[in-house]
Amino acid sequence: MRTPFTVRLIQSMPRGGWIALAIFALVAWVGIPFAHLALPESHPLHVSAYTVSLLGKILCYMVVAVAMDLIWGYAGILSLGHGLFFALGGYAFGMYLMRQIGRDGSYGADLPDFMVFLDWKELPWYWGGSDSFAWALFLAVAAPGLIAFVFGYFAFRSRIKGVYFSIITQALTYAAMLLFFRNETGFGGNNGFTDFKRILGYAITSPEMRTLLFALSALLLMACLVLGRYLVTSRFGRVLAAIRDAESRVMFIGYNPLHYKLFMWTLSAMLCGLAGALYVPQVGIINPSEMSPANSIEIAVWVAVGGRGTLVGAVLGAGIVNLLKSWATVSFPEYWPFFLGFLFIAVTLYLPDGVVGLWRKLRAGRKAAPVAEQPLHTPPPGSTTDPLPEGATAPQHAAPATAAKGAAA
Amino acid sequence: MEPAMNRLLLRLVLFCAALACLAGPARAALDPALLAGFHGDFSSRVAAIEALGVAGGDDARRVLAALEEGNLGVVGERVLIVDGDTVRDAATGEAAEVAAADVDLITVNNRVRRALSAAHAALSLLAGERGERLAAAQNLSENASETLLPLFERALAAEKDEAVRGVLTRAMAKVNLGAANPAKRLQAAEALGESSDPAVKNMLAVLLQKNGDTWAEPDIAVRTAAEASIAAIDRRVATAQHIGTVFSGLSLGSILLLAALGLAITYGVMGIINMAHGELLMVGAYATFMVQTLFRSYLPGWLDWYVVAAIPVAFFAAALVGVAMERLVLRHLYGRPLESLLATWGLSLVLIQAMRIIVGPQNVELANPSWMSGGIELAAGVVLPWNRIVIIGFAVFVLVLIWLTMQKTRLGMFVRAVTQNRPMAGCVGVPTARVDTLAFAIGAGIAGLGGLALSQIANVGPAMGQGYIVDSFMVVVLGGVGQLAGAVWAALGLGIVSKFLEGWAGAVIAKILVLVFIIVFIQKRPQGIFALKGRFADS
Numbered sequence: 028m029r030t031p032f033t034v035r036l037i038q039s040m041p042r043g044g045w046i047a048l049a050i051f052a053l054v055a056w057v058g059i060p061f062a063h064l065a066l067p068e069s070h071p072l073h074v075s076a077y078t079v080s081l082l083g084k085i086l087c088y089m090v091v092a093v094a095m096d097l098i099w100g101y102a103g104i105l106s107l108g109h110g111l112f113f114a115l116g117g118y119a120f121g122m123y124l125m126r127q128i129g130r131d132g133s134y135g136a137d138l139p140d141f142m143v144f145l146d147w148k149e150l151p152w153y154w155g156g157s158d159s160f161a162w163a164l165f166l167a168v169a170a171p172g173l174i175a176f177v178f179g180y181f182a183f184r185s186r187i188k189g190v191y192f193s194i195i196t197q198a199l200t201y202a203a204m205l206l207f208f209r210n211e212t213g214f215g216g217n218n219g220f221t222d223f224k225r226i227l228g229y230a231i232t233s234p235e236m237r238t239l240l241f242a243l244s245a246l247l248l249m250a251c252l253v254l255g256r257y258l259v260t261s262r263f264g265r266v267l268a269a270i271r272d273a274e275s276r277v278m279f280i281g282y283n284p285l286h287y288k289l290f291m292w293t294l295s296a297m298l299c300g301l302a303g304a305l306y307v308p309q310v311g312i313i314n315p316s317e318m319s320p321a322n323s324i325e326i327a328v329w330v331a332v333g334g335r336g337t338l339v340g341a342v343l344g345a346g347i348v349n350l351l352k353s354w355a356t357v358s359f360p361e362y363w364p365f366f367l368g369f370l371f372i373a374v375t376l377y378l379p380d381g382v383v384g385l386w387r388k389l390r391a392g393r394k395a396a397p398v399a400e401q402p403l404h405t406p407p408p409g410s411t412t413d414p415l416p417e418g419a420t421a422p423q424h425a426a427p428a429t430a431a432k433g434a435a436a
Numbered sequence: 437m438e439p440a441m442n443r444l445l446l447r448l449v450l451f452c453a454a455l456a457c458l459a460g461p462a463r464a465a466l467d468p469a470l471l472a473g474f475h476g477d478f479s480s481r482v483a484a485i486e487a488l489g490v491a492g493g494d495d496a497r498r499v500l501a502a503l504e505e506g507n508l509g510v511v512g513e514r515v516l517i518v519d520g521d522t523v524r525d526a527a528t529g530e531a532a533e534v535a536a537a538d539v540d541l542i543t544v545n546n547r548v549r550r551a552l553s554a555a556h557a558a559l560s561l562l563a564g565e566r567g568e569r570l571a572a573a574q575n576l577s578e579n580a581s582e583t584l585l586p587l588f589e590r591a592l593a594a595e596k597d598e599a600v601r602g603v604l605t606r607a608m609a610k611v612n613l614g615a616a617n618p619a620k621r622l623q624a625a626e627a628l629g630e631s632s633d634p635a636v637k638n639m640l641a642v643l644l645q646k647n648g649d650t651w652a653e654p655d656i657a658v659r660t661a662a663e664a665s666i667a668a669i670d671r672r673v674a675t676a677q678h679i680g681t682v683f684s685g686l687s688l689g690s691i692l693l694l695a696a697l698g699l700a701i702t703y704g705v706m707g708i709i710n711m712a713h714g715e716l717l718m719v720g721a722y723a724t725f726m727v728q729t730l731f732r733s734y735l736p737g738w739l740d741w742y743v744v745a746a747i748p749v750a751f752f753a754a755a756l757v758g759v760a761m762e763r764l765v766l767r768h769l770y771g772r773p774l775e776s777l778l779a780t781w782g783l784s785l786v787l788i789q790a791m792r793i794i795v796g797p798q799n800v801e802l803a804n805p806s807w808m809s810g811g812i813e814l815a816a817g818v819v820l821p822w823n824r825i826v827i828i829g830f831a832v833f834v835l836v837l838i839w840l841t842m843q844k845t846r847l848g849m850f851v852r853a854v855t856q857n858r859p860m861a862g863c864v865g866v867p868t869a870r871v872d873t874l875a876f877a878i879g880a881g882i883a884g885l886g887g888l889a890l891s892q893i894a895n896v897g898p899a900m901g902q903g904y905i906v907d908s909f910m911v912v913v914l915g916g917v918g919q920l921a922g923a924v925w926a927a928l929g930l931g932i933v934s935k936f937l938e939g940w941a942g943a944v945i946a947k948i949l950v951l952v953f954i955i956v957f958i959q960k961r962p963q964g965i966f967a968l969k970g971r972f973a974d975s
Contacts, residue, residue: 105774178955185959190709190773194909195955201906202951205944320906324781331778364789371782375775376768 036253039260048249055086055245060238076234079241081353083309086244089345090302092329093251094295096341099330101259102291103271104188108196109299110323111203112171116300117307117317118207119170121220122154123163124231124308128224140222141215151213160227167304168297175296176289183288188274197320207315219314220307231308244305248342251298255338258291267291328367331374334381343382466495466527471515474508474542481542482551483583489555490587492562499526500555503548509539554579561591569600577607585611606631610639618655625658629665637669680818681935687824689931690831691893693924694886695904696911697838698879700923703912704855705875708769708776712761712784713908714901716754716880720887721896722791723753725800740805743892750888751881757787758880762873784901791898799897808892827889834885839920841878851875910954 030038037045059082062074091113099105125139134143138150156162178199182192210216223231230236258264269277270284277284307313316322325348333344348370355363378385470491473484485503488496502508502517508526509516511534515526518536525532544552557572564572573591576584588608595601605627612624625643628636640662643653653659699713710716727746731739738745761783769776804823811821842848850871853861862868887901894900911930915922930950937946 099774105777107777181955181959187958190707190777191913191958193774193777194709194906194913195958198906198910198951198955202948205947209944324778327778328782331775361793362789364785368782368785368789371785372765372779375772375779375782376765379772379775 035261036257039257040253044256048252052245052249056242060242063238064234076237079237080309083237083241083244084306085346085349086241086248087302087306087309088326088329088349089342090244090248090251090305091299091326092333092341092345093248093255093338094298094302095326096330096333096335096338097255097258097298098291098295099327100336100341101264101271102267102288104288104292105190105193105327106196106292106295107193107320107323107327108200109295109326110320111196111200111318112175112296112299113303113306113326114203114207114313114315114317115171115174116167116303117313118214118220118303119166119300120163120304121223121307121313122157122166123160124223124226125220126154126158127226127228128222131224132222139215139220141210141218142213145210153213164304167300171300171303172293172297176293179289179292180285183285183292197323200318200323201320204315204318204320207318215314217314219312221312221314223308223311226308231311237309240305240309244302244309247301247305252338252342258294259338263287263290325367328371328374330381332370332378332381334383337381337383340381340383347382466491466493466499468527470496471499471527474515475510475513478545478547481548485548485551485555486558486583489558490583492559492587492590495527495529497559498529500552500559502526503542503544504552506541506544509541511539558584558587561587562594566597566600569595569597570603573600573603573607577603577610580607580611582611582615602630606636610636613639613643618658621653621655621658622661625661625665628662629668631669631672637666637673640666640669676818680820681939682932683820683824685932685935686828686928687893687931688935689928690828691886691890692904692907692911692931693831693927694834694882694889696908696915696923696927697834697920698882698886699908700879700912700915700920701838701851701882702876702879705851706766706770706872708766708773709780709909710761710766710879711777711780711905712787713780713879713883714903714905715784715787716758716883716901717887717890717904718787718791718896718898718901719757720750720754720884721802721891721900722795722800722887723750723884724888724891725802725896728802740807743805743808743888746888747885750884752884754884754887755877755881758883759873759877761880762876766876767869767872788898788902795898797898799895802891802896804892823892827892830885830889834882835920835924838878838882842920847871847874851878910951913958914954 040048059074059079062072063076063079066073068075091109095106095109128139130137132140132143134140136143138147142150150157156166178196182195187195206212207214207219208217214220225231226236259268266277266282267287270282270287274284303313303317329345329348330341331344332348333342334340352363352367355366359366374381380387466488470484470487473480473487485500488500499508499515499517507518509518514532514534516532516534516539517524517526518539518541521536523532523534523536523539524530554576557575560568561572561576569591576587580588585608588604588611592601592604592608595604609624609627612620613628615621615624625640628640631637643651643662644659644666645652651659653662695713695717698716699710702708702710702713724743724746727749728739728742731742731745761780765779765783766776769779808823808826809821811819812825813819840848842852850861850866851874853864853866854868854871854875858868861871890896890900907930911923911926914930915924915926933953934946934950937949940946941949
């Protein structure tokens, strides 16, 4: 007899996880809104508008990190193009925000300012329906989803993986960035969208709207975590992990990896799109630089810092790196790239399992229990991380890989 | 007495004539008719100047020079040259008994000055060096008119140089197109087909215009000839432009090749993508800059050859950075290609920021040596610059060097062995770890050479390498892993295809199309154009 879905959903997370989620929900839905809206600015516990926006932004990043972890940590597919899906969601919702400006733009015209500037007379066809909130939300999920589906279908069908896949996703986001930089593409060129005024008729800069957006971001993150947890503990998640660890064997058993990978890949892109849609009204701007390859690769580092293959690691990583970044880019703007660069190197060299892995190791060491909890992703040596496509030479680095792991342990 | 006197006079005249003949045409007095124009208004003076230019000769030159210096004047019917206190007859050059103060000097205005420069051109067309003649012919053909035709004919008869002859023929044809005689116009319309100048095409197109029922050119035969000539010109211009596009594609391809060769080796040997490969290009370019600075300070006389001196410097600087990267970071990440990707990206961030802090964030200036500036002009508007030609040659040189290293040396054999099968190579005694380091050094060194080449045509700044990593990886993917021949074909093909697409759809769309093409291509041939043959269990 099958257990009902709700029961399976609840059982997928240990009790500790649910408690942590409840505490998080309490803070995000009650604590911070109260501290921001109800407490006077002079109060020591007052949370400033800047902080709420920053935290909201980081919550969106955390959603992206979870989406990235689902595909990288659990399916072994490193995407260097997730910034594209994030930005597409942002642009889709940004179109709606641009239309909500109405005649309040600097030209006082029906069309968005940049179109007036380009001397366009009417909206391009793909802007159709952009004044509808529901359509904007749909587009924010559907556009990244569709692109991911088509791209993923062709890529996974010809079994492109490893660094090949990573670089092609990078080329994809790079090409999209070039496309969006053009004025003729119809998304504001260099400047993108900015100067938003309202959502559903309510002013976008009001404290209430800010708090609402923050609370929605928190809700999205929690939903992602619950859904992600359910997926990775389900039968589907186990097959996916098996594909990650030994794709050929899974195929020999009779599974088609295409469906599993494609589902997770498309879902991940859609989650990124939703995060982007929530991100844009909170930061007030979206432009093509969000699609730059550097942004996408940074997402991978959030996950790597937190710990691949653990959902909480992705959340932690995104939080740690972005808090550090918003502090360091103000205090030491010159040295932030150094720091970020060394973070990339140090994490890959010394913290292959990220912060979560470190914590587990420390705990395991204290308990003096030799059977450490293996993080989910540790692959058997010389398996799917093989960068070469089918038939090409496959350099086997089994020995050095284990040696490196031994050194890191 | 009368007859004797007459005979004497006759002898004297004959003697003078003989003298004049002996002295040759240069000594001959100018035809006074030529000078008559100077008595009239500006228009007749301009006509006189043109006539002098067409007539040519030392006397004409002398008169024109005097006019230019404001020393030519008239007294009554005579045209005179004032030379300090002495006054000479302009036609004969003999001293004239006229006081310098009495001479009414001719003023020179802009119109006269223009006519003068044309006349000078006419003079040098007949007697100058090759370069002068060519310049004079081009100058004259721009404002050609019927009066110049005899001059062109004379010059053509004496001219040996093909380029000058071509310019002259076309200039004559241009004038003849406006001639009253249809036969002349027909001849001219046919002759203009030799040109590759868009301006000539426009000139012919004018003939084919129809105003109501009347054609600009009444004669049907001339119109047909003009049509044929326009088609010929179009073909020639199109060919030149195609050659130009193929050339810029080759030049882009050779840059891509230099960037991708190193990547192909390191990726082939170690199976990791070095995201800091673009920064190795940057290191090479900065090494070139450093060499240039040293030459400026210590060997200014040899500045033109700093690029040659920079070749080993760029190679070893980049190779050194590469070895450091391999030893310190990549060595510990073997077998984890995705993590290597992230780590090398981190390395690239560090290198860029280090260069920003050490040298400064602005672009540095690198001058082309004089022997690399300029270019070969194929046709109007299509120029093949020397620096790009040199870079294509340089890429070929590097390619040959790498090929020799890979095919003829022991190290090359090891590198190939490790690329094909690492465990097996290790089993038969190949020191795989050392081969890795050396292969990485070679790959990095080639990237440094690529940076040297780039520094001659592109901006050199800390982030210059960022744009090349995706492109060069595309070359590796397209060509097939560990295949030099594949990399060559892929680089040149990509270069030429993107240049043609650029001409057709613009740079951005071309880039996007190329990326889409590669993504589709990999669907069909995941192993690139040149796949290694063999069977491998793991996919």
